[in-house]
Amino acid sequence: VALAFERLQAVGLVEARPGSGHFIAAHAPTLAPASVELGPAPSEDAALGFVRSLDDASITLPVGCGFLPPSWFAEAIPLSILSRVRSGGALSLPAPRQGDPILRELLVERLRARGVPAACRHILVTKGASQAFDLIARTLLSPGDTVLVDDPGYFVLFTRLKAAGVRLLPVPKCADGSALDVLEDLARTQRPRMFFTQTLLHNPTGISASPANCHGILQFAEKYDFLVAEDHSHSDLASPHLISMAQIDELRRVLYIGSYTKVLSPGTRIGFIAAADACITALLEAKILAVLSGSALEEAVLREVLSSGKYRKYLERLRDRLARYRALATTALKRTGLDVVGEGGLFLWCRLPDGMDALRLSVDARRVRILLANGSMFSCRGSGNEYLRFNAAYASDPLLIEFLSERLRRDRIPKIDV
Amino acid sequence: VALAFERLQAVGLVEARPGSGHFIAAHAPTLAPASVELGPAPSEDAALGFVRSLDDASITLPVGCGFLPPSWFAEAIPLSILSRVRSGGALSLPAPRQGDPILRELLVERLRARGVPAACRHILVTKGASQAFDLIARTLLSPGDTVLVDDPGYFVLFTRLKAAGVRLLPVPKCADGSALDVLEDLARTQRPRMFFTQTLLHNPTGISASPANCHGILQFAEKYDFLVAEDHSHSDLASPHLISMAQIDELRRVLYIGSYTKVLSPGTRIGFIAAADACITALLEAKILAVLSGSALEEAVLREVLSSGKYRKYLERLRDRLARYRALATTALKRTGLDVVGEGGLFLWCRLPDGMDALRLSVDARRVRILLANGSMFSCRGSGNEYLRFNAAYASDPLLIEFLSERLRRDRIPKIDV
Numbered sequence: 001v002a003l004a005f006e007r008l009q010a011v012g013l014v015e016a017r018p019g020s021g022h023f024i025a026a027h028a029p030t031l032a033p034a035s036v037e038l039g040p041a042p043s044e045d046a047a048l049g050f051v052r053s054l055d056d057a058s059i060t061l062p063v064g065c066g067f068l069p070p071s072w073f074a075e076a077i078p079l080s081i082l083s084r085v086r087s088g089g090a091l092s093l094p095a096p097r098q099g100d101p102i103l104r105e106l107l108v109e110r111l112r113a114r115g116v117p118a119a120c121r122h123i124l125v126t127k128g129a130s131q132a133f134d135l136i137a138r139t140l141l142s143p144g145d146t147v148l149v150d151d152p153g154y155f156v157l158f159t160r161l162k163a164a165g166v167r168l169l170p171v172p173k174c175a176d177g178s179a180l181d182v183l184e185d186l187a188r189t190q191r192p193r194m195f196f197t198q199t200l201l202h203n204p205t206g207i208s209a210s211p212a213n214c215h216g217i218l219q220f221a222e223k224y225d226f227l228v229a230e231d232h233s234h235s236d237l238a239s240p241h242l243i244s245m246a247q248i249d250e251l252r253r254v255l256y257i258g259s260y261t262k263v264l265s266p267g268t269r270i271g272f273i274a275a276a277d278a279c280i281t282a283l284l285e286a287k288i289l290a291v292l293s294g295s296a297l298e299e300a301v302l303r304e305v306l307s308s309g310k311y312r313k314y315l316e317r318l319r320d321r322l323a324r325y326r327a328l329a330t331t332a333l334k335r336t337g338l339d340v341v342g343e344g345g346l347f348l349w350c351r352l353p354d355g356m357d358a359l360r361l362s363v364d365a366r367r368v369r370i371l372l373a374n375g376s377m378f379s380c381r382g383s384g385n386e387y388l389r390f391n392a393a394y395a396s397d398p399l400l401i402e403f404l405s406e407r408l409r410r411d412r413i414p415k416i417d418v
Numbered sequence: 419v420a421l422a423f424e425r426l427q428a429v430g431l432v433e434a435r436p437g438s439g440h441f442i443a444a445h446a447p448t449l450a451p452a453s454v455e456l457g458p459a460p461s462e463d464a465a466l467g468f469v470r471s472l473d474d475a476s477i478t479l480p481v482g483c484g485f486l487p488p489s490w491f492a493e494a495i496p497l498s499i500l501s502r503v504r505s506g507g508a509l510s511l512p513a514p515r516q517g518d519p520i521l522r523e524l525l526v527e528r529l530r531a532r533g534v535p536a537a538c539r540h541i542l543v544t545k546g547a548s549q550a551f552d553l554i555a556r557t558l559l560s561p562g563d564t565v566l567v568d569d570p571g572y573f574v575l576f577t578r579l580k581a582a583g584v585r586l587l588p589v590p591k592c593a594d595g596s597a598l599d600v601l602e603d604l605a606r607t608q609r610p611r612m613f614f615t616q617t618l619l620h621n622p623t624g625i626s627a628s629p630a631n632c633h634g635i636l637q638f639a640e641k642y643d644f645l646v647a648e649d650h651s652h653s654d655l656a657s658p659h660l661i662s663m664a665q666i667d668e669l670r671r672v673l674y675i676g677s678y679t680k681v682l683s684p685g686t687r688i689g690f691i692a693a694a695d696a697c698i699t700a701l702l703e704a705k706i707l708a709v710l711s712g713s714a715l716e717e718a719v720l721r722e723v724l725s726s727g728k729y730r731k732y733l734e735r736l737r738d739r740l741a742r743y744r745a746l747a748t749t750a751l752k753r754t755g756l757d758v759v760g761e762g763g764l765f766l767w768c769r770l771p772d773g774m775d776a777l778r779l780s781v782d783a784r785r786v787r788i789l790l791a792n793g794s795m796f797s798c799r800g801s802g803n804e805y806l807r808f809n810a811a812y813a814s815d816p817l818l819i820e821f822l823s824e825r826l827r828r829d830r831i832p833k834i835d836v
Contacts, residue, residue: 045703048703048706048707051515051706051710052515052702052706054512054515055514055515055516067511067512070507070510070511071510072510073509073510074510076509076510077504077509079500079501079504082497082500082501082503082504083497083500085500086495086497086500089488089685090685091491091494091495091683091684091685091686092488092489092490092491092492092494092683092684092685093485093488093684093685094472094485094679094684094685095685096473097469097470097472097473098473127545127709127713128709128710130707130708130709130710131708131709134707134708134709156706156707156710159707160707163707261512265509265510265715266509266510266511266512266714267507267508267509267510267511267512267513267713267714267715267718268509268713268714268715269709269710269711269712269713284470285463285466288466288469288470288574289466289548289552289574289577289578289581290548290549290552290708291545291546291548291549291552291687291709292469292545292546292548292574292687293687294687295545295685295686295687295713295716296684296685296686297683297685297686297715297716297719298713298715298716300685301715
């Protein structure tokens, strides 16, 4: 009974008067205030609109989203880890501003195993890759700078960079990585400050760049003096034997951005930047101004997972499962008439038959509670509306396959024999 | 044995070759690269320097810090809460961008119990109060704006606001709140865009503003058309019957900033902003660009704590304990010769005898592993070097009291009878 009263009191429905007892709270919950125009109007940015739609509870099949389904993570972090984290005191102390030093050591060991030379002081723990992008934009870019980005590429990054007042120039993605001819031309004529690129399991195409392509990008970075922000947020889903630019460059011009959100726990937000000392100092100051410090709780969870000795086997199982789902999805999507032009990691990148419009298809899909990711979102110049990105874990779902089969049968331009 | 090999493999010391066995890893951990000057030079900002010094492991008595000691939080979040959070799936799904809706409902109920009318849509969950300040600066302020701040006030906020390119003007703090005469004069002549202020248990003085003072500030806010960011990060340590500006204003011009970092768990980073719809939309977009989403894990922990019905009693015990420590510390500090000019919540705000220099005292204290917070940090114009802020939970420690007694005996200007 006492606890019941406590709960009622916690939500403000009763109040305790010491020495008298519990009473119905005097204040009736008041009405919310009328909205006053105090801030800027909501943006009509497609990326922000898409991200916000991920929270729409009416969606039953989020095949356009960038996270694996919750059920895949059911056993990723056992209760014993949370128990160790709690008894270790992680809830009671603020996280060190740069990140838990033992976690940073573990991240360093994993980077070294991938051939990236780094020390503990080169690591800054962040809230996922997203905060890494934000801090880089705050610290290393100035309004008016020219910045190169993958095309297609990660749309929230584009919106973030535009908010920093920089000029975005697209570098097309090819089968073996970035289009080096375009890259050199842009580097020579436009003098970019930085190139944001994803070399392994690129979002949205799934492509991994060849060592030669990585080498080519770095040669231009040196020749034309730009920095490279290399997004490794999906790299734990790639074979550990694939090469990266950070490995070749040894963190001289490359900032390595890692994340555990995709592979371990979408509900925790742990990523990091590995970079040269001078960058880390500035990024750390920006982090202090942005959030003061990270979450000791989340950092301790990742520390316990990485030091448990079970993470490598866990990743192997996750990669195997994802490969089976990609294979299933590839077969199913091809049968609908889509052309699967890229695949790897989380994603399948598909081309619609001529004459079909991905944006229109996405709008119609929402009516049957399917969230699609239309290709034009992934281009900083708004091209690519003949493409769709599919999350492999959801893309063989019969609900999706039926919807696509029917629409592609109906809407594709009939082939005319000549 | 298998697990031991897994751990060695996890840290990169051995490698597994399928079908052959485990081998010492071929790569010797390589050296870290030479530092290359890529970013801006480290700032010499006093606030950033102080925050970074909090991570200095050589400090044995962090009496200048703004957090309660870890031992105070040993039982704040029992393992049963973490177990419920895990089985509820919080690790497996990204947090909704605006924050967990059930958590937002609980925050709304608590706000209403304090007389602040708000609905779920008026709440944006943030990484502590720090991210709230950051998002407000990104969203509602522009370079060149004039912004009023408490003097003394929270130093990391000053540095954040300066980074936004705004002009800071100090509003002195008096015994009953803000100096209204100065405030009106500045509001009339300088046309500020916003006033950042802490009405309850003000950091660093511990002062709580009177209802009349709150009312006066709001009258000027309306007359001279500025917004008020009201920092409530310490309010759960105050009597629930104290008044706030958000309560009088009903979130028309006031943005209410709350936090659970100080009172529940320094190792998790949960705060929130309660504000009018138009503000929340813009702040949410800025949050998406900054971190994509919050931590579902941390949000679920707070949700379970607030809905458990035990939080109110927990707070009462915490307030009682802190009051006892404040009383002990007040007595002990007065005996050293310090003048305790303000006290409340976490802090005691003390004045040194004439002629003594708080910055010099802080530098000397570091040599004996005591971290002091000198008063000039808390002023945006660098005044206040005759003050020190003490954390009540640490300030009766004999190590500190001995250090202060000796220094005050030695350094104070002897009184000369005339």
